[in-house]
Amino acid sequence: MELTIHKADTQKPLPDDSELTFGTVFTDHMFNMDYDLKNGWHNPRIEPYQPIVMEPSTMVLHYGQSIFEGLKAFKTASGDIRLFRPRENFKRFNRSGHKLCMPPFDEDFALNALKELVKLDRRWVPSTPGTSLYLRPTIIAMDPFVGVRASHTYRFFIIMSPVGAYYKEGFNPVKIWVTDKYVRAVRGGMGEVKTAGNYAASLYAGEEAHRIGYTQVLWLDGVELKYIEEVGSMNIFFVIDDEIITPSLSGSILSGVTRDTVKQLAARWGHPVTERRISIDELIAAHASGKLQEIFGSGTAAVISPVGEFMFKDKVMKVGDGQVGKWSQKFFNAITDIQYGITEDPDGWIEPVC
Numbered sequence: 001m002e003l004t005i006h007k008a009d010t011q012k013p014l015p016d017d018s019e020l021t022f023g024t025v026f027t028d029h030m031f032n033m034d035y036d037l038k039n040g041w042h043n044p045r046i047e048p049y050q051p052i053v054m055e056p057s058t059m060v061l062h063y064g065q066s067i068f069e070g071l072k073a074f075k076t077a078s079g080d081i082r083l084f085r086p087r088e089n090f091k092r093f094n095r096s097g098h099k100l101c102m103p104p105f106d107e108d109f110a111l112n113a114l115k116e117l118v119k120l121d122r123r124w125v126p127s128t129p130g131t132s133l134y135l136r137p138t139i140i141a142m143d144p145f146v147g148v149r150a151s152h153t154y155r156f157f158i159i160m161s162p163v164g165a166y167y168k169e170g171f172n173p174v175k176i177w178v179t180d181k182y183v184r185a186v187r188g189g190m191g192e193v194k195t196a197g198n199y200a201a202s203l204y205a206g207e208e209a210h211r212i213g214y215t216q217v218l219w220l221d222g223v224e225l226k227y228i229e230e231v232g233s234m235n236i237f238f239v240i241d242d243e244i245i246t247p248s249l250s251g252s253i254l255s256g257v258t259r260d261t262v263k264q265l266a267a268r269w270g271h272p273v274t275e276r277r278i279s280i281d282e283l284i285a286a287h288a289s290g291k292l293q294e295i296f297g298s299g300t301a302a303v304i305s306p307v308g309e310f311m312f313k314d315k316v317m318k319v320g321d322g323q324v325g326k327w328s329q330k331f332f333n334a335i336t337d338i339q340y341g342i343t344e345d346p347d348g349w350i351e352p353v354c
């Protein structure tokens with residue numbers, strides 16, 4: 001398969017680094033590739049960013065057969081552009097596709113196409129510290145058919161958006177609401193898959209959290225409503241009595257690349273993360289006894305997001321002294337220093353683009 005490149009005739013004006021938000025502005029080009037039963041994946045192309053024309057009967061619109069990924073391109077002080085562990089994203093993308101009955105794609109080919117796309121739109125990678133180019137690979141079901149089955153045709157696309165800091169509050173502790181009223185995913189379901197429907201399923205609880213003054217929802221397991229799972233766009237970590245704990249992957253938790261990065265760094269520092277089930281009761285008891293030192297979320301968008309307060313059943317609990325915790329800061333610094341080329345990359349996590 002040969003990647004073709006059709007360049008845009010005109011270039012859009014670049015937003016100012018200081019005005020960047022998240023996911024609102026897109027670059028000049030995108031990647032597209034199609035799948036059908038006869039040709040497999042074919043016609044891979046980089047072309048101007050443009051609408052996808054589809055019939056109203058297109059399957060993705062009705063039955064949600066859709067998967068996506070999220071990763072970033074960073075610019076170093078010397079102007080080099082690089083990706084962070086992109087192979088992990090493409091591996092996970094194929095795992096997600098498998099669960100959604102989609103055909104697998106060649107991960108090396110996709111990574112190369114992504115690098116060509118970033119290279120072509122390199123002027124869009126912002127350089128102010130904390131900013132990056134967010135990359136969004138997506139695959140959607142394209143059959144014009146109303147009826148429930150796996151589609152026979154697909155579109156794989158990648159769009160890119162320059163982004164500023166993820167949280168409006170900046171690197172400040174966020175407040176999370178632990179709900180035992182709603183669930184995000186259940187055992188045997190789609191929780192471990194990066195698919196659109198999981199996000200749709202989280203909106204209603206998210207709006208309730210916002211109404212009562214909380215930024216995010218912390219989900220419990222969908223069977224017993226007892227064990228902590230994740231935040232829905234981030235995995236979660238607790239520091240209790242100097243032990244770093246994260247919920248073990250249960251099948252209903254997304255296996256985050258950032259989660260894995262935290263685990264690997266902690267192990268290297270001789271302070272390994274314990275992966276196990278942790279119940280909301282244990283968390284509340286740790287808080288009551290003064291042993292709960294930190295809570296933080298991990299995800300590509302925010303990297304590390306310290307949690308300053310959580311609420312469960314009308315009980316409000318503060319974490320630490322309201323400041324960013326020692327471990328949150330240490331992981332955030334270590335990961336972003338590698339991403340922006342401030343420190344060495346001993347594990348080969350960086351994929352140079354240009």
Ligand SMILES: *Cc1c(COP(=O)(O)O)cnc(C)c1O
Binds near residue numbers: 230231257258
């Ligand atoms: C993407 C995502 C995460 C974070 O994964 P990263 O690879 O670290 O960005 C966590 N939970 C859910 C549900 C997600 O979709």
